[in-house]
Amino acid sequence: MPPVPATAAPAPATLEARAVSAWFGNHQVLSRVSLTMPAGQVTALIGPSGCGKSTFLRTLNRMHEMIPAAQFGGEVLFEGEDIYDPSWRLTDARRRIGMVFQKPNPFPAMSIYDNVVAGLRLTGTRASRRTKDELVEESLTRAGLWKEVRDRLRQPGGVLSGGQQQRLCIARALAVRPRVLLMDEPCSALDPTSTRRVEETIQELAGQVTVVIVTHNMQQAARVSHQCAFFLAEQGTPGGIVEHGPTENIFGTPKDQRTADYVAGRFG
Template sequence: MPGTGPAELEASAVSAWFGSRKVLDRVSLTMPAGRVTALIGPSGCGKSTFLRTLNRMHELIPGAALAGEVLLDGEDVYAPGRRLTEARRDIGMVFQKPNPFPAMSIYDNVVAGLKLTGVRASRSTKDRLVEECLTRAGLWKEVRDRLRQPGGALSGGQQQRLCIARSLAVRPRVLLMDEPCSALDPTSTRRVEETIQELAGEVTVVIVTHNMQQAARVSDRCAFFLAEQGTPGVIVEHGPTEAVFNRPQDQRTADYVNGRFG
């Protein structure tokens, strides 16, 4: 029986390849349950690849390979008996560009995941779920009078919150977010950040961000990735966000968080 509530996610010596090119080298990181962990670092250092190893999306890429373990509350998501759909249900994903099903109504967008994970639900259950998930994603008040309108008619920031609501509908224990605000204006960004902070505690959040202020605002813990001169990505330093930003142990971390490179 799957657990409920936020789960601890632990990557242990994760290495990743695209063909013969190694892009991550023995990355280990604990992402505590019910907390927000930010992955920071310059472009091309393996943050998004690492994020995609956590819910088995990396393996969808032709020629991609992986070593190491990813443990969800101590259970390996890559264990031979574990179904891919189970990993995806427990560990949801919100992408960089909002990707609602444009022709599908707002209501149907939220419940779309139920079909994919084989969950049968009555109309009243779906109604409650739609309201709950849109509320948790900070969108209910804006859209409750137009649930039958297409998701594609919403603004970019609303579409991203709709995608968050859609992810939450299957009750994930972890939510992965790959630069969820990079395509959004400052006001929408602030709303999505508020949503992330409200979700913390109910779900474990792992977010890739290039925005240092955002990492400082929304995360409890932070991991700084770096890939130097053609070497695979590694974690230089990780720990409580406040410590990584204000008392970094490594000069490269200090240089990056203070905007001296990247």
């Protein structure tokens, strides 16, 4: 992948959660979760279903508050600034902290080109045609898709394969030049070949943008991440982090027996 010009994208940012708690109505799903996600690194959130990983991910760019009756407590610091502070507009949080969902969700009738630049309209960003052209090429290149679609940018995004659609969604998220990219099980709906290509894209993005990924695939977490956080919710208690640290330590020399049992596949 050719290098992106230094002026093309801002530097990745450090994201820090402090004592994050979350509720759906009266049901608490997270309790005082604290985690630093270092700039330019890939942080994997692992753990069994129902332990709050995806909810935690959604608190990191204020998507949790879109759910009726959802409540939040704690702080999420973006380079030291709390994104839940009243001085932060919701569009600022979404522009700086992008999101890629579990299932590819391109706008199927919209062209590949228009899919990429759709985020500009959603965030109220104005750009000339030349700037859009450059941004489309840059974003598709960063998402590892440019060579495959450069001759058919006017075709609908819905004609692409599942793996290509997911990389198109990554390109769309990158087009607003976020400094953090959140990914909620981005490969769970993909075949092995498409999964490998998306993983390669994540590895290529490391250093350019901070990535936080939820995954149930332990091999994937080991392959793509620099650090892991193991979430667990036991006996009806809210989810929390049992252990976090460098990926090689979590998989090789975990400190907690529950972590060792989970990464070895003994439960979950």
